[in-house]
Amino acid sequence: MRKFGKVIMAAACVAMLLAGCHNARTPQPDAGLGAGDDWPSVNGDVAESGYSRLSQINAENAGKLGLAWSIDLPGEVTLEATPLAIGGVLYFTGSYAAVYAVDAASGKVLWRFDPETWKHNPQKMHFTFAANRGVAYRDGKIFSAAIDGRLFALDAKTGQQLWAVETTDPKGPQTVTSAPRLIGNLVIVGQGGADFGARGYVTAYDQATGKQAWRFYAAPGSPEENKGDAAQEMAAKTWSGEWWKTGTGGAPWNSITFDEQMGRVYVATGNAAPYDQQKRGAGDNLFTAAIVALDAKSGKYIWHYQINPADSWDYDSTQQMTLATLNLDGKPRKVLMQAPKNGFFYVIDRETGKPISAGMTTVMTWAKGFDVKTGKAIEEPGIRYESGQIDIWPGPIGGHNWQSMSYSPKLGLVYLPVGQIGERLLRGDGGPDAFNVMGLSTRPLVEKPGDGKASLIAWDPVAQRQAWKVQHNHLWNGGALSTAGNVVFQGTAEGVVYAYDARSGKELWHFDAGLGIVAAPMTYAVGGKQYVSILVGYGGTTAAFGDFMRVGWKYGQQPRRLLTFALDGKATLPRGTPPEMKVNAVDDPSLVLNPADVKAGSELTVQCAACHGIGMKSPGSPGPDLRESAIAMDMTALRKVLKEGVLLEKGMPQFAYLTDDQIRQIHAFIRAQARAAISAQTKGGSGTSASK
Numbered sequence: 001m002r003k004f005g006k007v008i009m010a011a012a013c014v015a016m017l018l019a020g021c022h023n024a025r026t027p028q029p030d031a032g033l034g035a036g037d038d039w040p041s042v043n044g045d046v047a048e049s050g051y052s053r054l055s056q057i058n059a060e061n062a063g064k065l066g067l068a069w070s071i072d073l074p075g076e077v078t079l080e081a082t083p084l085a086i087g088g089v090l091y092f093t094g095s096y097a098a099v100y101a102v103d104a105a106s107g108k109v110l111w112r113f114d115p116e117t118w119k120h121n122p123q124k125m126h127f128t129f130a131a132n133r134g135v136a137y138r139d140g141k142i143f144s145a146a147i148d149g150r151l152f153a154l155d156a157k158t159g160q161q162l163w164a165v166e167t168t169d170p171k172g173p174q175t176v177t178s179a180p181r182l183i184g185n186l187v188i189v190g191q192g193g194a195d196f197g198a199r200g201y202v203t204a205y206d207q208a209t210g211k212q213a214w215r216f217y218a219a220p221g222s223p224e225e226n227k228g229d230a231a232q233e234m235a236a237k238t239w240s241g242e243w244w245k246t247g248t249g250g251a252p253w254n255s256i257t258f259d260e261q262m263g264r265v266y267v268a269t270g271n272a273a274p275y276d277q278q279k280r281g282a283g284d285n286l287f288t289a290a291i292v293a294l295d296a297k298s299g300k301y302i303w304h305y306q307i308n309p310a311d312s313w314d315y316d317s318t319q320q321m322t323l324a325t326l327n328l329d330g331k332p333r334k335v336l337m338q339a340p341k342n343g344f345f346y347v348i349d350r351e352t353g354k355p356i357s358a359g360m361t362t363v364m365t366w367a368k369g370f371d372v373k374t375g376k377a378i379e380e381p382g383i384r385y386e387s388g389q390i391d392i393w394p395g396p397i398g399g400h401n402w403q404s405m406s407y408s409p410k411l412g413l414v415y416l417p418v419g420q421i422g423e424r425l426l427r428g429d430g431g432p433d434a435f436n437v438m439g440l441s442t443r444p445l446v447e448k449p450g451d452g453k454a455s456l457i458a459w460d461p462v463a464q465r466q467a468w469k470v471q472h473n474h475l476w477n478g479g480a481l482s483t484a485g486n487v488v489f490q491g492t493a494e495g496v497v498y499a500y501d502a503r504s505g506k507e508l509w510h511f512d513a514g515l516g517i518v519a520a521p522m523t524y525a526v527g528g529k530q531y532v533s534i535l536v537g538y539g540g541t542t543a544a545f546g547d548f549m550r551v552g553w554k555y556g557q558q559p560r561r562l563l564t565f566a567l568d569g570k571a572t573l574p575r576g577t578p579p580e581m582k583v584n585a586v587d588d589p590s591l592v593l594n595p596a597d598v599k600a601g602s603e604l605t606v607q608c609a610a611c612h613g614i615g616m617k618s619p620g621s622p623g624p625d626l627r628e629s630a631i632a633m634d635m636t637a638l639r640k641v642l643k644e645g646v647l648l649e650k651g652m653p654q655f656a657y658l659t660d661d662q663i664r665q666i667h668a669f670i671r672a673q674a675r676a677a678i679s680a681q682t683k684g685g686s687g688t689s690a691s692k
């Protein structure tokens, strides 16, 4: 009998293919995980699993998927949000956090709410590119946050504003791009700004009134500010010098997960800043690059696990935190799973905050491995650019960034978008092709085989092992969705939506979306029919990390859209302009350029890089390629755009403080870069080579 039992076991394992046999042996404790007919939060459920229990669309019939309906979203550029589905209505945000409500069966737009940041606080448009990752819903209210730091409650039926609060200093460099999260009757939000040294925090507000309930800081303030706050006093011991003056960072700009079972909330914090530890206080620098558990009601500190003590590489650990119960050594354990930028996949005991295991998901040169005893990565020597320079994998773009992962409790696998890319970090000025931040220059490296590309991997969190991998051609793709129908969906930089068999990675279906995708798909059912929706809007950090994210999409030439698929969908998608890798740079050959102007212009355009690219080499989004711009050629027109802010409403910030001399220098640098692109092309190159 025992023998017979073993045979059946083996057969079950084969049937489950690469899912891992531990799932076949033990009942899954996470049966309730995932979303049903509704998709009530950006990552599907409270546990942030990114998983759907729907199975009408499944691995057997996914080949019959077709477009059910689509809508164009004029005026939008970067689209990072995952829509929510609530009772037959989809809710999502556009680039500058305009909120859309759309009928989920027909695609009819019901209302649109525009926070009009360009009117309210255009100053905030200087600090990052426009992107927003979505909304939260509870009891007839939609919660959204704008880049200018305001948190809104809207009437879900009408889009009318119920209340709004400023969550950041209106004059400071902090911005919000994340979807707010809900914890009981509170709504919580963090912010970005660590790259300017800002002290990060999360704030919880009453959902009914917007009244502040509590705030928790991700890094300590001055000794006076910390007085009497045990957690901040503890954190302050891990800093030295006058950290509150030189900068701290820790911005929790993305993931916050509510643990309903334990009445806790986990906050994922950003990088320490300035990046170079010599420029800030020595020590571990708590609570930067960490996960912190707080009491959900009071915001009081419970535990922390620091992913990267003394972070020196912009290694945010702000990535999605998924809660699950895994069978480990025969025992069900409540865990938190995260794949932060640094390349590891962490499984953490969420009762104690102790790491259980960490596996390496991509090329990593900063760590040899992970020591479970100390709970720390085993760092390679010399990685803190002691010699003034270091090449490191992954770079600050990360092995995994904000793009959603998805955990299938049915198969015990996590579907994770993973990138491979290095970075050169150098003390001092790295020249026009580098991003110079707070005395440190950073430049992406595409050197090793596979660099500059990403893949979708299925990761077994118990064995800390890759089950399968689909290789993509580019680095910056969308997030993942997995379903009980054993299908994984993902969109790519090249503009293709794929459905894969969740057990093997085998392609089941694909659809040409006509523009690159960085958002994650979601799924829902209305009227007994299952749909899959995804926002199409290549962009985001594409410019700030340089030319190698160029896929050929050009600003304003491909419509931004919401696409919705169903079995036997018959709608057609009007084609946009096809991608074009060539830079159609414009030039006035009679213009004589002064090298000193070009150099000064290069330094000035660091403030343009987030949208127009390092060295003005925008890969087409989130801002136009200025080497192709007739406006940038014409000093009078350029002056109007910069000083008068004539394109403000379209997302181009006003730079009223620039002097006429500085505008001439910016003009000279753009001309020099345009000429460089033209000469690279006439020499036979495409003018698009990655920085080497």
Ligand code: HEC
Binding pocket: 125, 126, 128, 129, 130, 604, 605, 607, 608, 609, 610, 611, 612, 622, 623, 624, 626, 628, 629, 630, 631, 632, 638, 641, 642, 647, 650, 651, 652, 653, 655, 666
């Ligand atoms: C927050 C993002 C952002 C930043 C930062 C930014 N821009 Fe822009 N810029 C845009 C967008 C978006 C547009 C396109 C607006 C439109 O649709 O007309 C634009 C358009 C322009 C144009 C007009 C191009 C054309 O041909 O239509 C010029 C010139 C320009 N920007 C120069 C600059 C310079 C110089 C800087 C830095 C000093 C800068 N921008 C910083 C987002 C940005």
